[in-house]
Amino acid sequence: MSADDVVSPRDTILARIRANRPAGEHPRPDVPRFPVLHAGRPLEPDDYVGVFETNLKAMGGKPAPEDADDLAALVRRLFPKAGVVASRVPELAGDIDVAACRPQDLAGVDVAVVRAAFAIAETGSILLSEAELGVNALAYLAQHLLVLLDPADIVASTQDAYHRPEFKERRYAAFHTGPSATADIEGVLIHGAQGVRSLTVAMRPRA
Amino acid sequence: MSHPQEPDRHRMIHPDLAVSDDEAPRSPDGHRLEHGAGTSRPLRPRSHEPQPRGARVHGHRPIDQNEAAARFIAAPEHEQMHDERLWDLRQKRDRQMRAIPEWEELREIASRIKQHTLSHLDTYLEQFEAAAKANGVHVHWAEDGAAHNRIVHAILRDHGARRLIKSKSMLTEECGFRHYMAASGIEVIETDLGERIQQLDDEDPSHIVVPAVHKLRADVADVFARKLGTDPDNDDVHYLAERQREATRPLILEADAGLTGGNFAVAETGSIVVCTNEGNADLSGNVPKLQIHSVGIEKIIPQVADLGIFVRLLSRSALGSPMTQYTSHFRGPRPGTEMHVVLVDNGRAARLGMEEFWTSLKCIRCGACMNTCPVYRRSGGLSYGATYSGPIGLILDPTFDKRKYSTLPFSSTLNGSCSNVCPVKINIHEQIFAWRKVLAEARELPLVKRAMMSAAGKVLSHPALYRTAIRTADSALKVLPRFVVYNPLNTWTQGREMPPVPKSTFHDWYAANHPAPAEDPTSPEAKP
Ligand code: SF4
Numbered sequence: 001m002s003a004d005d006v007v008s009p010r011d012t013i014l015a016r017i018r019a020n021r022p023a024g025e026h027p028r029p030d031v032p033r034f035p036v037l038h039a040g041r042p043l044e045p046d047d048y049v050g051v052f053e054t055n056l057k058a059m060g061g062k063p064a065p066e067d068a069d070d071l072a073a074l075v076r077r078l079f080p081k082a083g084v085v086a087s088r089v090p091e092l093a094g095d096i097d098v099a100a101c102r103p104q105d106l107a108g109v110d111v112a113v114v115r116a117a118f119a120i121a122e123t124g125s126i127l128l129s130e131a132e133l134g135v136n137a138l139a140y141l142a143q144h145l146l147v148l149l150d151p152a153d154i155v156a157s158t159q160d161a162y163h164r165p166e167f168k169e170r171r172y173a174a175f176h177t178g179p180s181a182t183a184d185i186e187g188v189l190i191h192g193a194q195g196v197r198s199l200t201v202a203m204r205p206r207a
Numbered sequence: 208m209s210h211p212q213e214p215d216r217h218r219m220i221h222p223d224l225a226v227s228d229d230e231a232p233r234s235p236d237g238h239r240l241e242h243g244a245g246t247s248r249p250l251r252p253r254s255h256e257p258q259p260r261g262a263r264v265h266g267h268r269p270i271d272q273n274e275a276a277a278r279f280i281a282a283p284e285h286e287q288m289h290d291e292r293l294w295d296l297r298q299k300r301d302r303q304m305r306a307i308p309e310w311e312e313l314r315e316i317a318s319r320i321k322q323h324t325l326s327h328l329d330t331y332l333e334q335f336e337a338a339a340k341a342n343g344v345h346v347h348w349a350e351d352g353a354a355h356n357r358i359v360h361a362i363l364r365d366h367g368a369r370r371l372i373k374s375k376s377m378l379t380e381e382c383g384f385r386h387y388m389a390a391s392g393i394e395v396i397e398t399d400l401g402e403r404i405q406q407l408d409d410e411d412p413s414h415i416v417v418p419a420v421h422k423l424r425a426d427v428a429d430v431f432a433r434k435l436g437t438d439p440d441n442d443d444v445h446y447l448a449e450r451q452r453e454a455t456r457p458l459i460l461e462a463d464a465g466l467t468g469g470n471f472a473v474a475e476t477g478s479i480v481v482c483t484n485e486g487n488a489d490l491s492g493n494v495p496k497l498q499i500h501s502v503g504i505e506k507i508i509p510q511v512a513d514l515g516i517f518v519r520l521l522s523r524s525a526l527g528s529p530m531t532q533y534t535s536h537f538r539g540p541r542p543g544t545e546m547h548v549v550l551v552d553n554g555r556a557a558r559l560g561m562e563e564f565w566t567s568l569k570c571i572r573c574g575a576c577m578n579t580c581p582v583y584r585r586s587g588g589l590s591y592g593a594t595y596s597g598p599i600g601l602i603l604d605p606t607f608d609k610r611k612y613s614t615l616p617f618s619s620t621l622n623g624s625c626s627n628v629c630p631v632k633i634n635i636h637e638q639i640f641a642w643r644k645v646l647a648e649a650r651e652l653p654l655v656k657r658a659m660m661s662a663a664g665k666v667l668s669h670p671a672l673y674r675t676a677i678r679t680a681d682s683a684l685k686v687l688p689r690f691v692v693y694n695p696l697n698t699w700t701q702g703r704e705m706p707p708v709p710k711s712t713f714h715d716w717y718a719a720n721h722p723a724p725a726e727d728p729t730s731p732e733a734k735p
Contacts, residue, residue: 010336010348013504013552017329020560026326028509029319031516034309055529057234059242103494104460123530136493136541140486158530159515167511168476171342171539172493177530180486181243184401184417186252186424187292188230188444189245193400194452194459195486195533 036122036157048121048154049203055124056201059178060191064146064202071148071204075111078200079144082110088134089115089148090207103137112142112196115206117173118153120161125177126201127161129170136172140195145179148204219248220294221287226251230444242528243484244417246295252284258426259285261410261589267611272618273699275590276582279421289421290585293414293578299527300575300628307519317516318632321569324474324507325559331474331507332550338477342539345547352382355551359384359466359499362547363393366497368463374481374488375399376468377415377572378503378551381594381607396458398487400451407434413588413596416525416574421587465491467537469502470571471517472548475510478538479548482521482531489535499547500537505555505568517571520630525573558606563641567602569631576625576635582618582699591615598625602638609649616642618699 007015035042038051053063064074071092075085086109087094094113098106106112114133116126126147128139139145155161166173180195191197219225229249232240241247259282262275280286304310324331336346347362349355355378363371371393373379385406388395397406401418405411408430412418419427424442432439437450467488471480479500481488492498508517522531540546559565577583577597588596593604593612601619604612616639625635 008348009350009354012350013348013550013556014329014332016552016556017332017504017559020556020565022322022326022559022565023562024326026319026322028323029316031316031320031512032312034312037306037308057236057238058240059528059530059532060232060234060240062235107456107460125530125534130541137490140489140493157515158519159512162512162515162518167473167478167514167536167538170536171541172535172537174489174533174535175530176533178242178532181245181484181532182400182448183244183246183484184399184404184419185422185427185444185447186288187244187246187250187295188424189232189240189243190445190448191232192452193448193485193487194398194455194490 033159034157043121043156048156049151051121052119052124052154053201055122056178056199057124059124060181060189061124061178061199061201064200066203071113071202074202075113075146078146079111082144084109085111085113086138086142087113088132088138089113091148091204098138099134101135103135103141106135106138106141109138109142111144111146112138113146113148114139115148115150115204116153116201117166118155118161118164119149119201120156120158120175121154122157123175123177125158125161125175127164127166127173127175129166129173131170139174139176140180142196143192144198145176145196145200147176147199147201149201150206151203152205219291221291223253224250224287224291241299242526243532244296244526244528246292247299247527248295250288250291250295252288252423252425254284255425256282256284258282258422259587261413261587262592264592267608269614270592270611272586272590272592272615275592276586276618279587279590280585285421285423285587286585288423289587292417292420293584296526297575297578297628300524300578301527303523303527303529307523313516313520314630314632317520317571317630318569320508320513320516321631322566324509325505325565325568328504328507328556328559331509332504334474335472335477335507336550338475339548340477342477343546344477344539345545347547347549349549349551349553351553352384352551353387355379355382355501355549355553356384356387358549359501360388360391360393362497362499363391363464366464366545368393368497370394370396370458370462371464371466372396372398372459372462372491372495373466374468374483374491375402375412375418376466376501377412377594378468378501378553379466380412381553382501382551384501396455396462398455398459398490399483399485400448403451403455404430407431411589411594414574414577415572415595415599421589459490459494462491462495464497464499465493465495466499466501467491469500469506470521471508471514472502472506472550473509473511473514474507476538478511478536480514480518481535481537482518482533483535484532486533489533492535492537493541496544497547498537498540498544499549501549501551503555504550504552505570521571521573524575524628524630554606561606563645564602564606564638566633567599567635567638569633570599570603571631572599573630575628575630579624579628581620581622586618591618598635598639599633602633602635602642605642605646609646613646613649616640616646620699 182193
């Protein structure tokens with residue numbers, strides 16, 4: 001740790017590694033981009049929304065009903081008992097200014113409404129980063145999460161996802177695949193282990 | 208591809224555990240959900256019995272895994288639920304694998320990326336460090352577990368931290384971090400439910416992915432009643448989980464610091480990637496003003512794009528779920544906060560120089576080898592008396608203490624299934640056998656084990672015989688039929704009483720598998 005040490009732990013560890021280098025050439029393998037299969041053929045853009053929603057449901061998430069146009073009405077309908085609603089999207093005026101909050105202040109949020117950076121059809125995942133959340137803890141301290149997703153922001157595979165720029169640009173980025181879950185007691189699946197109790201995704205093109 | 212023995216693989220090992228009242232949540236379409244570690248069918252123990260405890264540890268004296276395993280087997284409710292749940296995870300994994308035609312290619316690529324990285328580990332670590340520092344991250348290097356604990360303690364002290372929330376990390380278990388911190392006056396709170404149960408019960412995790420898998424609901428109700436003041440007569444799983452959430456939430460909000468482990472550390476970006484189902488790593492990393500990530504040096508991968516391979520393999524192999532609920536990428540501190548990464552060696556650089564064992568560093572800690580292992584499933588993880596249990600434990604533990612863990616490599620039937628399911632293609636069973644030789648030569652072994660070695664040696668010196676032994680054994684893992692039990696490679700069941708194997712199960716298996724034994728998807732011979 002200390003730069004004044006004669007040999008720093010860093011240099012000791014690196015020297016050990018160099019002395020113990022495994023024999024043989026170990027070139028980096030070529031990594032092909034594998035297509036995601038759907039009904040026996042590679043997934044096409046027309047399939048993305050359907051496959052995304054199927055996989056989201058299998059992971060405990062819920063697609064929002066399509067018919068509700070007004071976002072405020074949708075929130076009321078999905079969460080009739082919700083008290084504090086925090087919104088990070090221009091389509092909805094929330095009850096609090098998230099960006100002005102400390103993480104701890106968000107513990108009283110019932111429903112957080114955010115927009116996904118993008119989504120993966122293969123797994124039903126959505127990505128949230130500090131750009132979407134304002135305060136990262138919002139996505140974990142709120143009781144419920146409602147995520148808006150532009151269908152044009154869905155990529156086919158996990159591999160495609162990791163070619164997106166977010167992982168090099170954002171300080172924090174997390175895939176959410178369904179809500180917080182545990183099955184640590186006898187394998188009984190429970191939603192809302194430590195984080196959100198539910199995750200709902202509404203298909204809404206960006207404004 | 209047809210699967211003639213499909214019905215057999217879906218059959219339960221202990222059908223008595225099946226119940227009709229189902230506690231699992233449903234999807235909006237009414238489908239039963241089984242993501243994460245959720246079981247694919249409702250299970251329930253039939254009656255209460257006291258929880259069998261783990262191996263008796265006496266300093267550096269060799270662990271008697273057989274003795275602890277015998278006590279686990281003597282508690283049938285625990286043993287059978289454990290066996291059934293882990294076999295269920297293995298079957299869920301197989302279903303995920305079958306849905307991905309390139310599965311074997313993914314394993315090969317993952318293995319090669321890891322071997323490439325490990326053989327250039329110095330440069331990738333330097334690259335990681337430079338990238339992390341450029342992101343404003345403080346990077347520390349720890350030669351061993353004690354150094355790790357001192358470093359984290361010093362960071363916490365410098366910030367006047369009184370309480371640390373942490374997410375599950377096998378590395379911190381390896382370092383004995385919680386025990387070390389107990390004397391520090393700084394409170395450490397585990398936030399993963401399973402790990403919290405283990406912390407409150409003062410037990411180590413028994414599995415690297417599902418830490419309390421050896422416990423039944425009544426055991427958890429007992430711990431929570433004693434430590435959290437819950438109703439001792441209420442062992443409803445939803446009640447227990449909810450009470451834990453309520454008890455932990457205020458501790459999270461008042462914590463001064465958060466600590467996570469890391470599944471991957473990306474050299475290209477200096478990011479730490481953490482996979483959880485509860486989102487507790489995200490709470491640890493995003494609520495307090497100070498975040499610390501403790502990561503073994505072998506967790507480095509070169510590029511972000513490589514995650515597209517590893518993330519696809521990890522949760523599918525671990526739980527048979529396509530993704531963990533949360534896959535989180537920590538690249539830099541939030542405004543006004545600090546982010547620290549502690550890179551820990553603790554024997555890893557030395558292992559790199561062990562010709563027969565260095566590839567064990569490829570391990571991504573998915574636990575698939577444990578779920579498939581008949582010895583692990585029937586013994587419980589705590590019977591190994593070590594941080595790592597199951598097949599991966601057998602080859603890692605002796606690197607930490609050759610004498611204490613000298614008998615562990617004998618707790619295997621050498622059926623080879625662990626190697627077949629391993630997503631990074633570690634030749635686990637061959638390393639288990641190689642450890643037996645090393646330990647026999649070092650005379651760390653009791654005489655009886657050395658005698659077993661010579662019988663096993665005869666089979667291993669005939670490659671064709673060995674391959675046959677492995678192949679037949681793998682497709683019959685679910686139970687331990689006679690030819691596995693009495694296979695000369697199997698030192699675990701030799702010289703001990705095995706509960707009888709139900710005859711009908713074996714005959715069913717035989718009928719379903721002949722004449723096509725090579726159909727087992729985890730057998731390398733199944734893919735000519
Ligand atoms: S050895 Fe392989 S199968 Fe076992 S935990 Fe490690 S990666 Fe998973």
